[in-house]
Amino acid sequence: MTENTDNVLVTKAQAGDLAAEEELLRRYKELARVKANMYYMVGADEDDVLQEGMIGLLKAVRQYDPEKEAGFRTFAGICITNQIISAIRSSRRNKHKALNTSVSLDTSIGQEEGGAGEAQLRLEDTLMASPADSPEQMLLMRDIIECILHNDDRVFSEYELQVVTERMRGKPADIIAAELGRTKKSVDNCMHRARKKILAYLIA
Numbered sequence: 001m002t003e004n005t006d007n008v009l010v011t012k013a014q015a016g017d018l019a020a021e022e023e024l025l026r027r028y029k030e031l032a033r034v035k036a037n038m039y040y041m042v043g044a045d046e047d048d049v050l051q052e053g054m055i056g057l058l059k060a061v062r063q064y065d066p067e068k069e070a071g072f073r074t075f076a077g078i079c080i081t082n083q084i085i086s087a088i089r090s091s092r093r094n095k096h097k098a099l100n101t102s103v104s105l106d107t108s109i110g111q112e113e114g115g116a117g118e119a120q121l122r123l124e125d126t127l128m129a130s131p132a133d134s135p136e137q138m139l140l141m142r143d144i145i146e147c148i149l150h151n152d153d154r155v156f157s158e159y160e161l162q163v164v165t166e167r168m169r170g171k172p173a174d175i176i177a178a179e180l181g182r183t184k185k186s187v188d189n190c191m192h193r194a195r196k197k198i199l200a201y202l203i204a
Contacts, residue, residue, distance in 0.1 A: 006072035010064050024061050025054065028076050032057050035080050038140050039088070049084060056083030081147040088202050142168045144198055155197050163190045 004012075004020070006027075012020035032053035039049055060072070060079035069075040145164055148155050156164060159180075166176045173187040180187070 007066050010061060010066070010072060013061050014064075021058075021061055024072075025057060028057055028073070029054065031073070031077060032080050035077065035084065035143065038136075038143060039084050049087075052084050052087045053080045056080035059083065078147060078150045081143050082151070085144065085147055085202065138168070138170075141195075141198070144202075148198070148201060153201070155201055156194060160190055160194045160197070163187055164194045167191060 004023070006024065009020045009024050009027075013024060033050055036046070036049040036053040056079040057076055059082075060076040063079070064072055064075050066072075141164075145168060162180060163176060166179070167173075171179075173191070174184045176182075177184045177187045182190075
């Protein structure tokens, strides 16, 4: 099975070949783990988030259509993120349920630099970080935005979509502003609005 391409394995898996399905799950478990770690919350069971990611991966295996979708890895990544975000949204609607509390926006994801006693960082804080984002923050933003756009959810205005797209490509705000004929402050404000909309999307 290991020598088969993703598309061959998907075709076999969708025809009921459990060995092909298991090979795809094995092949992309690390992708699910990487994405799960982006949303992992300190004090919760890391396996809870990974389990959601694996559910998303299984959905990708069963729903992938090579004639309609991009490569399987890209599609699988989106399905994994979709499932984890669905868990986040579910946890926000069901705060008193134990399931999925590991991905609550309010839960700590570690301490800010400075040691014990410093303020705890939350997923919400990460998303609302300043425009000078760290690579980790930008990766998280990109992951969520790709999920939103893939689902064709109408979250952003045309201007916001232009700004977030260019920002996710690594362009600084001043360059984006010059290209769009706007001020840097306008671009920064636009990015701030986009972040707020992403948070609203997660807790809807």
